[in-house]
Amino acid sequence: MNPDDRHRPVDLQELREAEALTRSWDAWLEGEPDDPLQDADGLDPALVNFALSLQDRDRTPRPNSGFRRSLKRDLLHAYDALHSGVAPEISPTRATLESTTAPFSIQPGRSLRRSKKSRRWNFLPSTGRWWPAIEFAAAMILIAGLLGVTFGNARIAKLFRDNAEPTMIAAVAGQPTELPTSTPPPTPSPTPAPTEIPPTPVITVTREPDTRSVPDAGTTAQNAEAGNSAVIGGSMGGGAATAANAGLSGVASGGSSTELYPVTVSSSIWTQSFLKILGGSFRPEYVAASEINLYIVGTQDDGTYVMLALDAATGLLSWMSDPLPDALAGAPVAAEGMVFVVTRSGQLMAWAERGGPLVTDLDIGGSVGSPPVILNGLAYVATGDEASPPSLIWNGGYLLLSGSSTDRLVTVNYISNETLASQWVQPESFEQIENAVWQIDPDTGESIDFWPSQDFEHRIAGVVALDETTVVLPTQSSDYAWNGFVVLDTVSMTALDQLDLSGQMWGLPVVAGTTIYYPIMTPDGMLTVASYPTSGAGTSFAFASQEDPSRLVVLSTGPDSVLVATGPSFTITFGNGTAIPIGVSFDPYESVVQVAATKSTAFALTDTGVITAYDILKMRTVAGTDSDPLPAIDSSDQ
Amino acid sequence: MHQRVAVVDDPPTRVGSVSGAPSARDDDATLVALARHDRDAFGLLYDRYLDRVYRYCYRRLGSRETAEDAASAVFIKVLSALPNYQERAGGFRSWLFTIAHNVVTDSYRDWARRPTAPLDDALELIDSDISPEEAAIASDDRRHLDRLIAQLTPDQQRILELRLAGLTGPEIGEVLGRTRGAVNLAQHRAMKRLQRLVSRKPDAESKKGGDR
Numbered sequence: 001m002n003p004d005d006r007h008r009p010v011d012l013q014e015l016r017e018a019e020a021l022t023r024s025w026d027a028w029l030e031g032e033p034d035d036p037l038q039d040a041d042g043l044d045p046a047l048v049n050f051a052l053s054l055q056d057r058d059r060t061p062r063p064n065s066g067f068r069r070s071l072k073r074d075l076l077h078a079y080d081a082l083h084s085g086v087a088p089e090i091s092p093t094r095a096t097l098e099s100t101t102a103p104f105s106i107q108p109g110r111s112l113r114r115s116k117k118s119r120r121w122n123f124l125p126s127t128g129r130w131w132p133a134i135e136f137a138a139a140m141i142l143i144a145g146l147l148g149v150t151f152g153n154a155r156i157a158k159l160f161r162d163n164a165e166p167t168m169i170a171a172v173a174g175q176p177t178e179l180p181t182s183t184p185p186p187t188p189s190p191t192p193a194p195t196e197i198p199p200t201p202v203i204t205v206t207r208e209p210d211t212r213s214v215p216d217a218g219t220t221a222q223n224a225e226a227g228n229s230a231v232i233g234g235s236m237g238g239g240a241a242t243a244a245n246a247g248l249s250g251v252a253s254g255g256s257s258t259e260l261y262p263v264t265v266s267s268s269i270w271t272q273s274f275l276k277i278l279g280g281s282f283r284p285e286y287v288a289a290s291e292i293n294l295y296i297v298g299t300q301d302d303g304t305y306v307m308l309a310l311d312a313a314t315g316l317l318s319w320m321s322d323p324l325p326d327a328l329a330g331a332p333v334a335a336e337g338m339v340f341v342v343t344r345s346g347q348l349m350a351w352a353e354r355g356g357p358l359v360t361d362l363d364i365g366g367s368v369g370s371p372p373v374i375l376n377g378l379a380y381v382a383t384g385d386e387a388s389p390p391s392l393i394w395n396g397g398y399l400l401l402s403g404s405s406t407d408r409l410v411t412v413n414y415i416s417n418e419t420l421a422s423q424w425v426q427p428e429s430f431e432q433i434e435n436a437v438w439q440i441d442p443d444t445g446e447s448i449d450f451w452p453s454q455d456f457e458h459r460i461a462g463v464v465a466l467d468e469t470t471v472v473l474p475t476q477s478s479d480y481a482w483n484g485f486v487v488l489d490t491v492s493m494t495a496l497d498q499l500d501l502s503g504q505m506w507g508l509p510v511v512a513g514t515t516i517y518y519p520i521m522t523p524d525g526m527l528t529v530a531s532y533p534t535s536g537a538g539t540s541f542a543f544a545s546q547e548d549p550s551r552l553v554v555l556s557t558g559p560d561s562v563l564v565a566t567g568p569s570f571t572i573t574f575g576n577g578t579a580i581p582i583g584v585s586f587d588p589y590e591s592v593v594q595v596a597a598t599k600s601t602a603f604a605l606t607d608t609g610v611i612t613a614y615d616i617l618k619m620r621t622v623a624g625t626d627s628d629p630l631p632a633i634d635s636s637d638q
Numbered sequence: 639m640h641q642r643v644a645v646v647d648d649p650p651t652r653v654g655s656v657s658g659a660p661s662a663r664d665d666d667a668t669l670v671a672l673a674r675h676d677r678d679a680f681g682l683l684y685d686r687y688l689d690r691v692y693r694y695c696y697r698r699l700g701s702r703e704t705a706e707d708a709a710s711a712v713f714i715k716v717l718s719a720l721p722n723y724q725e726r727a728g729g730f731r732s733w734l735f736t737i738a739h740n741v742v743t744d745s746y747r748d749w750a751r752r753p754t755a756p757l758d759d760a761l762e763l764i765d766s767d768i769s770p771e772e773a774a775i776a777s778d779d780r781r782h783l784d785r786l787i788a789q790l791t792p793d794q795q796r797i798l799e800l801r802l803a804g805l806t807g808p809e810i811g812e813v814l815g816r817t818r819g820a821v822n823l824a825q826h827r828a829m830k831r832l833q834r835l836v837s838r839k840p841d842a843e844s845k846k847g848g849d850r
């Protein structure tokens with residue numbers, strides 16, 4: 001990694017140049033225009049020409065003709081076999097014929113399964129070899145020793161017993177884990193004073209009975225029952241705009257005894273990898289968690305979308321969906337014992353959380369831009385224009401839809417698998433209103449009130465719950481240069497506050513308590529944090545990787561806490577201004593790309609396909625005694 | 639009875655067709671639809687994309703042998719997954735290179751377990767259709783470019799390698815699961831950095847051995 005690039009601040013001029021370069025290069029690749037520079041407004045022509053000349057300078061060899069012919073022959077052979085009903089087993093076994101570069105040998109109807117590996121040694125030696133006998137004898141001695149330990153033969157057991165009793169970490173559930181299940185003997189610390197966390201993840205932790213309270217979720221957002229939360233990945237339009245507010249509060253207790261060990265070990269519960277689960281790679285796009293399962297939707301090797309349900313307690317694969325028909329409109333929603341997804345093309349699907357049988361599979365009709373809202377046996381989905389599908393959330397006893405009057409609200413009985421109603425947001429006789437927020441009665445499906453944001457100069461890009469009567473509306477100027485948000489009171493349907501920031505939007509805001517975390521790339525940093533009321537100012541934090549802003553993931557885990565994952569670091573942040581890097585140690589090229597959380601567990605996914613579960617409460621214990629303060633949130637303008 | 643289709647292979651660098659003609663994406667969509675039932679169409683699809691897939695694998699894996707294995711694996715996966723293929727935002731190309739990207743990633747894992755020393759240069763001279771002199775010049779050029787590219791960040795390298803395979807910005811974003819803005823930015827920085835490196839004197843560059 002070039003250190004210059006990593007720490008270099010991003011400015012708008014650079015973003016414009018980057019966009020212009022892509023546009024020119026794309027146009028050139030697509031064969032138009034003839035002069036690529038005509039599309040490179042403001043960009044250094046030398047850079048465009050250099051980029052285009054790279055293709056000519058590329059001297060990567062082409063496949064030789066023997067390989068080309070033999071692979072084609074084999075593929076067509078397999079093609080014929082597949083279409084003639086005799087499905088060949090295609091195995092990536094290199095052929096020994098023709099040349100060393102010959103591809104696979106595929107013969108129709110004939111299995112190319114590899115022969116079973118020969119066993120390393122037989123249970124009893126039957127040949128003249130002598131070393132298996134020694135192995136056998138050693139195994140028998142070991143078994144005898146274990147029997148002695150088990151059944152109390154003290155003389156035998158003594159031979160195998162170690163004087164040093166291992167110290168186990170307290171209650172770490174977890175099967176499959178690659179992390180140690182026991183730690184070295186704890187080193188007593190002379191003083192209980194907090195130690196600095198960075199750069200190493202070894203910190204001082206007080207161990208005392210936990211007196212925290214976890215009240216019922218006073219939640220206003222979807223998924224609250226399960227403590228589920230929205231995940232913001234890198235891209236806009238994911239529509240996973242439901243804040244969780246799942247109800248984690250309380251203060252960590254102090255302690256009398258102090259031990260020293262890595263937080264990574266203390267808080268990690270299990271690790272799992274897509275390679276182990278699927279035997280191949282998997283690219284996650286959306287992640288959601290319930291107390292039962294962790295749901296991961298993404299693409300397999302062959303590009304098909306599927307949903308994996310991992311047991312939240314163990315990380316083992318509980319079940320896996322059949323291929324999904326399309327990309328999702330947002331994160332899965334776990335509610336009422338089911339997990340729901342809706343695709344961008346409008347297919348609503350639901351599975352039982354336990355066992356994973358498909359319960360609902362219904363075409364809603366229309367493009368969808370946000371996850372469904374689930375309420376008392378009904379699923380509500382907003383559909384609209386493909387170019388800008390509407391967003392829908394549940395807030396303060398009403399549905400709130402951000403979109404236009406031409407959007408529809410579709411009500412589905414997900415048990416009987418039927419559409420009950422599909423209504424315009426406003427009657428057709430009304431003047432068409434674009435860019436508004438509509439308050440809808442869930443019983444009748446009719447609009448009760450709306451905030452006519454056409455007077456507001458910027459486009460509304462979604463809706464996120466702040467509390468039971470207030471929402472945050474991300475806003476975006478037509479040239480994408482200005483982004484910000486409006487705070488809207490949903491009782492009076494009036495705007496309470498607004499903030500405009502110069503920079504690019506990289507996702508929808510995440511709200512925790514009265515703090516709004518907004519991933520906006522500004523010249524000063526990435527993540528803008530604003531306290532409500534905003535006083536017309538936000539504070540930038542350079543949390544995210546400057547190199548790849550899409551790796552910033554922010555997740556609300558409760559009214560007071562936010563989980564921030566970015567690049568190779570993974571940080572938990574609390575609303576009172578303390579940040580605790582939990583010290584997850586990744587390889588240099590491994591980064592956290594998705595996070596999800598329930599009330600008690602956080603899940604982190606890395607770009608190398610590793611999934612790790614962490615105990616949030618243990619992180620919280622750490623937070624009570626050791627903290628690394630964030631820069632103060634002040635009210636000064638950027 | 640097989641249906642015959644006539645699709646003209648596009649040039650190796652510019653993947654699209656000329657202005658006014660059907661776009662490469664439309665052309666691909668037609669060909670993919672036919673390839674589900676017509677072996678000749680599948681053969682044309684193979685002819686169209688083998689070079690790009692192979693060269694992409696070669697750039698990522700660095701040896702002829704592993705590139706052939708990877709390219710074979712990619713097309714076998716394409717063959718088995720084609721009946722379930724659904725038209726997506728990035729089109730067929732992004733789907734194909736998503737598969738290639740995954741296959742290459744898996745190959746890296748295999749490599750980590752079983753490191754081997756490739757005999758590329760010898761194989762190149764034996765197998766190549768060009769003369770030994772031309773092959774030597776091409777090999778030097780390639781190594782020089784590879785050395786420069788190796789000085790980029792891993793993300794930038796991945797983006798550039800997909801660029802050289804003829805993918806557009808949105809397609810690259812689709813393959814790597816990145817936002818358009820992230821791809822733009824990383825690509826722009828990669829180009830600026832490469833431009834700086836190229837403008838240096840080769841001696842100075844080799845002495846420094848890169849400044850990562």
